[in-house]
Amino acid sequence: MTFKTKLMGAVAATAMLAGAQGAVAQSDEITVAYFLEWPMPFQFAKETGMYEEAMGTKINWVSFDTGTAMSAAMASGDVQISVSQGVPPFVVAASAGQDIQIVDVAVSYSENDNCVVASGLEIDKESASELAGKKVAVPLGTAAHYGFLSQMNHFGVDVASLDVVDMAPAEGAAALAQGSVDMACGWGGALRRMKESGNVLLTGAEKQELGILVFDATTAPANFIAEEGELLSQFLAVTAEANAMWNSGENTAEMLPVIAKDAGMDEDATAETLAGFVFPTVEEQLSDAWLGGTAASFMKGVADVFVGSGSIDSALDSYEGTVNTAPLSSIN
Numbered sequence: 001m002t003f004k005t006k007l008m009g010a011v012a013a014t015a016m017l018a019g020a021q022g023a024v025a026q027s028d029e030i031t032v033a034y035f036l037e038w039p040m041p042f043q044f045a046k047e048t049g050m051y052e053e054a055m056g057t058k059i060n061w062v063s064f065d066t067g068t069a070m071s072a073a074m075a076s077g078d079v080q081i082s083v084s085q086g087v088p089p090f091v092v093a094a095s096a097g098q099d100i101q102i103v104d105v106a107v108s109y110s111e112n113d114n115c116v117v118a119s120g121l122e123i124d125k126e127s128a129s130e131l132a133g134k135k136v137a138v139p140l141g142t143a144a145h146y147g148f149l150s151q152m153n154h155f156g157v158d159v160a161s162l163d164v165v166d167m168a169p170a171e172g173a174a175a176l177a178q179g180s181v182d183m184a185c186g187w188g189g190a191l192r193r194m195k196e197s198g199n200v201l202l203t204g205a206e207k208q209e210l211g212i213l214v215f216d217a218t219t220a221p222a223n224f225i226a227e228e229g230e231l232l233s234q235f236l237a238v239t240a241e242a243n244a245m246w247n248s249g250e251n252t253a254e255m256l257p258v259i260a261k262d263a264g265m266d267e268d269a270t271a272e273t274l275a276g277f278v279f280p281t282v283e284e285q286l287s288d289a290w291l292g293g294t295a296a297s298f299m300k301g302v303a304d305v306f307v308g309s310g311s312i313d314s315a316l317d318s319y320e321g322t323v324n325t326a327p328l329s330s331i332n
Contacts, residue, residue, distance in 0.1 A: 029058040030059055031059070032061055032079070032083060033073060033083065034046075034061060034063055035063060036263060037190065037264055038263065039259045039263040039265060040084060041239075041243045041245060041246035041279060042083060042239045043258065044242055044245070044246075044255045044258045045238050046059075046061060046262060047258050047262050050242065055238070057231060062079065064082075065170070067090065067142050067143070068092065068093075068139075068140070071092070074098075074220070075221075080220060080224045080228075081224075081232065082220070083218050083239075084107055084217075085218070086144075086146075087102075087215060088141060088143050088145055088146035088302055089142050091302045092141040092311075095303050095315055100322070102217040102219050102291065102295065102324070103218050103220055103232060103324055104291070105285045107216050108214070108278040109277050109278065110208050111276040113144055114144075114147065114187075114202075115138075115147065115185040116176065116183065116191070117182065117183045117199055117201060118179070118182050118183065118197060119198045121198075125155070125202060128151075128157060128201055129155065131155075131182070132161040132162070133162070133163075134162060134183060135163040135165060135181045136162050136165065136182065137181045137185065137186075138165070139166065139172070139186060140311070144187060145185070146305060149305055149306070149309050151207070153309075154212075155201070159309055168186075169188065169191065173191075174193075176194050176198060177193070183198070184198075189265060204276070211301075213298060222324070229326060229327050233328070233331060240281070244281070246274075247279055256271060291325050295323055296318065300319050
């Protein structure tokens with residue numbers, strides 16, 4: 001199965017499921033998707049009951065391995081809100097016709113999403129052309145996939161010359177350690193394990209200089225937002241409160257153990273990961289630098305990269321309609 005066939009299969013499945021979005025959970029109970037080994041302040045609020053207290057709603061929390069799986073779950077109506085979905089998988093789904101929208105900037109990061117080359121190859125940014133013909137583990141349609149394509153484009157490596165295998169980050173880390181792949185891409189705990197077996201080609205700062213941005217968003221089906229906008233606004237308000245608590249630096253001792261436990265990580269690894277995360281304030285998120293303008297143009301750029309690589313067939317003319325700031329704007 002080819003690189004494009006695999007991704008387009010996922011896109012097609014998501015598009016087919018999109019028709020099932022009519023069934024939305026009642027406001028007395030919702031399901032929220034999130035990632036394990038991806039520690040964030042919201043998990044303190046999750047574990048201490050802050051969401052339920054503010055919303056008066058039961059929340060079923062379900063962990064996922066990839067943002068593409070989150071898209072499929074939202075399309076089927078099984079999930080109403082996805083926390084920290086990568087922009088690339090969101091773009092893939094939206095480009096395929098799924099009616100989902102970004103409602104806040106969950107986290108900005110660059111060091112916590114990357115590709116790692118096996119140590120034995122001794123390939124770095126000066127010799128990246130030697131990757132031609134190598135086997136690479138990439139979670140297709142994710143932020144790591146976009147970063148991979150952008151880096152290969154920067155280094156002039158033809159993706160068609162690579163044997164690209166669709167693997168979730170944890171699987172990619174294991175494959176890299178076993179020597180069954182030459183390079184693996186991923187994030188979070190899986191990325192840390194990958195680094196035990198190899199080296200990155202570009203640092204987070206170097207990627208940013210090239211315009212390879214990395215951020216995740218809170219996303220939801222458009223019909224859920226339309227029907228439960230107030231409930232969603234309450235959810236985002238609690239998230240913003242937890243972010244503010246963490247950003248202040250005054251609650252680390254209280255929050256870190258709770259976040260680490262919920263993320264399935266030890267405290268040192270959690271602190272290390274969080275040190276590379278930025279959680280923008282509501283005001284910053286609503287500014288032109290993020291949801292007020294840049295986000296939509298950035299998504300168009302991501303989509304065009306995917307189209308150019310042959311990963312998806314077409315992009316939307318504009319992604320402005322996929323950003324909905326109303327729930328976040330209504331936070332008092």
